[in-house]
Amino acid sequence: MLLDANTLPFDRLGQALNEAKEDVIVKNCCGQRYLADGLSSGHVQIYGTPGNALGAYLDGGEVTVFGNVQEAVGDTMNAGRIVVHGIAGDALGYAMRGGSIFVRDSAGYRAGIHMKAYADKQPLIVIGGRAGSFLGEYQAGGVILVLGRGFEGGPVVNHFCGVGMHGGAIYLRTNCPPVVGDQLLLRQAEATDMRLIERPVADYCALFDVACESLAGVPFWVITPNTANPYKQLYTFC
């Protein structure tokens, strides 16, 4: 089914997508919000730039965007996959619990904040370029992978990477690893770590037609919570 965003009232596209019973291709998307919210199956392909909250509460299925995406993509997403052939705005994958998000290029502030894992739900965000400040803030589970493609000469994250993190892992491919606080551990990835991200890296390369060999020569780093030194507040009851 083909939907031309230009032929629908601005706020009707989301509803038209929700009501569709088959795979949908959307043409000429230009800032329409709340697309594929709560989608649980099927494939939505979007050409253009969808607006905020694309794929919020996504519960399955796949969303592919041929263009850039704006803020709050994959908010509280539970399952499914979002693939972005472009860049992503702020708060990418807020509190996502499952499924995966692949962004070909860079992401804005607060990507993967509050990301959490539960049982067989292991969320994944792969960002091909660099990420803004507060990457993985309050992260409680899952994997965030920043490949830093095209940013090999400098940092691939901005300030406060992993602040408040208490679970999961952040992987960075970079020559300039960030400075992290005492509550986090930063170390260069070993062979066992690399095996864990082999599949996401291969998926990224396949999705965006990137030669895997082009990623060689730059080290990967792993950030995890420092369980020996957690965030804690000393309380006294009164």
Add this chain to the structure above:
Amino acid sequence: MPRLNDYPAYQVLRDPAKCTNCRACEVQCANGVHRFSEKTGAMVADEDKCVNCHRCVAFCPTRALRIERNEPAFRSNANWSSDQILNIYRQADTGGVLLSSMGNPGGGKVYFDHILLNASQVTNPSIDPLREPMETRTHLGKKPNRIERDENGDIRPNLTPGLTLSTPILFSAMSYGSISLNAHKALAEAAQALGTYYNTGEGGLHKDFYEYGEHTIVQVASGRFGVHKGYLNAGAAIEIKMGQGAKPGIGGHLPGSKIVGDVSRTRMIPEGSDAISPAPHHDIYSIEDLRQLIDSLKSATGGKKPILVKIAAVHNIAAIASGIARSGADIITIDGYRGGTGAAPTCIRDNVGIPIELALAAVDTRLREEGIRGEVSLIASGSIRSSADVVKAIALGADAVSIGTAALLALGCHLCRSCQTGNCNWGIATQRPELTKRLDPAAGAQRLIHLITAWTHEIKEMMGGMGINSIEALCGNRLMLRGLGLNETELSVLGIKHAGQ
């Protein structure tokens, strides 16, 4: 240096003439206060461990027990109360942040107690609610400003989804985790039987409770625990938690030690993992951002669920509520500074926020002045202690109220304010199986039904006295209120006259 805060807060007084050494007190006390001394052949008490929850008193078959406050005999000082002194000792001993449970116990002015209700005399006769129709059914949600008609002149239904309550009282948000599953079940069953709603809080919805969905408000907080599409569609409405009266500007933190078993499954986080909900939603920095979350929730639920936004009563509450009323929210819950909590830093609980009476009146006035009162309904909470408080809150501008502490009291809570220990002897604020089983959900639900039924009768009596036969005619009807012992500024904020005027 000895620990200076080592004063037992309570004395356990046992009448040896009545005590039969049956050891019921020992069995009932999860804090380990009571034990039988083989040496003396009598029961003894470790008073240091007593939290004054009255479980042993209630279960002593011979009425041999009494608990008294152990007031330290510091030299009297009107400025330095013994509580202030002991808090200094506690903090000097431990270096810890003071932590408290339940609502602010301080002696600040309770405005409800300075407001009096009207009754009809001679003219505009009063109504006998036992013999005449009296409507307490309440509709929450947007109220259209005008009637729309189609080309045939028929009325076009333009009501957006809302909530219908048989009586204007809901149960406040309390998460599974902060309270026990049996406590939640009692609230859910009572809400269903009464035709009102309970609120999941931010701990997710237990799989067994989806059947109560029509009487459930599901909450979405910054940590999004247990939030998924099925959860959002399970309830009758969705509440976005922005703040809580007991701790405005402070988030939630259920420690990993309480994330066990079903609590872990319901929150959808691993056992032992801290459940942290920071005060801000990091995707909401403006009213426009709030609108975005509201719209995305409506989009994910097909626009069928009304959206509530819960905020703490703080200084600029009127302007904040005005913004929320324009954000697409259907209902605003305002939680006053006396609202309860499972745990909050004492400095926050006792010092941050404003009383619900003033906040409510300010918001109602502002929304009316701006002509947008119909855009939202208002729920007032924190703290509603009686049917009279309900009537006063509604006359000050609330469409309905919600009760948390009062509901827990009905379930057996004795306000010992020790929820943070997780050792609640009444089976409410605990996850220990041997304690939670003490609360029978069916019996608890019956007590809640009793309370709300009794309050509803009282509300009808008070309405009847005022000559009002529909609760919606009482909403914002401040002519029914007079202040007593309030200054002109207080009267002006409340929008009421002084008694005698």
